[in-house]
Amino acid sequence: MQGLYQPLYFWIVQITDFLIIGQGIAGSVLAFNLKRRGFKVRVVDVINPNSSSRVAAGIWHPMVFKRLSQTWLADKFIPTAEETYLSVERELNGQFFHQTKYSRLLTSVSECNDWDTLSSDERLASWMGEITPITNPSVRDFEGQANVYHAGYLDTSEFLSATRNWLSNDLLEEEYSDDRLELLDSGVVYHSDRYEDVKAQKIVFANGLKARESNWFSWVPFAPVKGEVITIFSPLLKLEEIISKGVFICPIGNYRYNIGATYHWDKLDDVPTEEGASELSKRLQELIKVPFDIVDHRAGIRPAVKGRRPLLGTHPIENRVTIFNGMGSKAVLMVPYLADHFIDYLINGSTLMEDVDLSRFYSFHS
Numbered sequence: 001m002q003g004l005y006q007p008l009y010f011w012i013v014q015i016t017d018f019l020i021i022g023q024g025i026a027g028s029v030l031a032f033n034l035k036r037r038g039f040k041v042r043v044v045d046v047i048n049p050n051s052s053s054r055v056a057a058g059i060w061h062p063m064v065f066k067r068l069s070q071t072w073l074a075d076k077f078i079p080t081a082e083e084t085y086l087s088v089e090r091e092l093n094g095q096f097f098h099q100t101k102y103s104r105l106l107t108s109v110s111e112c113n114d115w116d117t118l119s120s121d122e123r124l125a126s127w128m129g130e131i132t133p134i135t136n137p138s139v140r141d142f143e144g145q146a147n148v149y150h151a152g153y154l155d156t157s158e159f160l161s162a163t164r165n166w167l168s169n170d171l172l173e174e175e176y177s178d179d180r181l182e183l184l185d186s187g188v189v190y191h192s193d194r195y196e197d198v199k200a201q202k203i204v205f206a207n208g209l210k211a212r213e214s215n216w217f218s219w220v221p222f223a224p225v226k227g228e229v230i231t232i233f234s235p236l237l238k239l240e241e242i243i244s245k246g247v248f249i250c251p252i253g254n255y256r257y258n259i260g261a262t263y264h265w266d267k268l269d270d271v272p273t274e275e276g277a278s279e280l281s282k283r284l285q286e287l288i289k290v291p292f293d294i295v296d297h298r299a300g301i302r303p304a305v306k307g308r309r310p311l312l313g314t315h316p317i318e319n320r321v322t323i324f325n326g327m328g329s330k331a332v333l334m335v336p337y338l339a340d341h342f343i344d345y346l347i348n349g350s351t352l353m354e355d356v357d358l359s360r361f362y363s364f365h366s
């Protein structure tokens, strides 16, 4: 009789290298980069229309304007982001990665002088361009507009649809929960409700803030930030580039523009608020002279982490359980480089940068 009973994995039909939970910007790019390096993936995801990736405006650029400095690791992030999204576009025959002219509005002579001085610094010269006068009649009078090189936006809705479609044979459209996961000596088994079970070498939690709902990562000190974005319709606003000062105005076609974003650390839900819309409208009116109608308004929560650096690494006890998360407000820029960095760690055992390594929080795990 004993011979009739088989070990559990007898029933497993799908064998893969990595099981990724989440198909937001993080999970999608990670899956793409793994597949282009020849690895097999399965992705578990349910669409949440208010997920951070779906509500995001997708802006990317190399600057921290408040400090007039470059974003952390911009010199690594920018080239990898450009190469990766263009490859995804080619491979998927889509168009969602926009390299757009970006201008920072400067309010005073001293701001212009600071920009001029810093842009002659060798490191910043790749990002900070010349200052020109404002010539657009629909934009208010500012001292000048400074050109930012290497900027644009990812149409996240198009990007997620295209990658979801491309991943369709590898996608399990259902909700992950811990009780579906079984750990084996040689990997993990995911027991699906609707699909064949999956055996993988490792599981990667790339499911944004929802990672907190899993016992594996409930101890991680996430520091979420609520954000709201509006889309306006304004035929009189003749703007073909992204401009910013307080808010960004990003042209997305058909006289529509995304305006964002707000940052709030309380009331952490994904509900658009009147205060959010009026805060964005007020700041927008400080930049433009023409009327507009709000045609869309959305809110989400950025998966940021204490210390505001991403979160990559392995669970302190279970080496088959890993995380790729904490992309905060700059996912579009950071994810492609960090996905490669994480894959090198997973495959070749290379060391993670201290700034992003989950082990910096191991003391939070009891």
Ligand SMILES: Cc1cc2nc3c(=O)[nH]c(=O)nc-3n(C[C@H](O)[C@H](O)[C@H](O)COP(=O)(O)OP(=O)(O)OC[C@H]3O[C@@H](n4cnc5c(N)ncnc54)[C@H](O)[C@@H]3O)c2cc1C
Pocket: 021, 022, 023, 024, 025, 026, 027, 044, 045, 046, 047, 048, 051, 052, 053, 054, 055, 056, 057, 058, 059, 060, 174, 175, 176, 177, 206, 207, 208, 209, 210, 211, 226, 227, 228, 229, 260, 261, 262, 298, 299, 300, 301, 302, 303, 324, 325, 326, 327, 328, 329, 330, 331, 332, 333
């Ligand atoms: C208003 C706003 C504006 C923003 N603007 C920008 C911007 O301009 N530029 C920029 O770079 N970043 C921006 N961001 C930040 C960016 O959106 C996030 O950093 C990024 O989307 C995080 O992606 P993610 O894939 O890690 O997580 P998520 O986007 O949260 O994706 C996680 C995915 O996992 C799925 N999932 C979760 N749990 C489960 C489960 N148990 N089972 C199955 N599926 C699950 C979710 O449904 C979702 O599809 C903005 C964020 C907000 C809120």
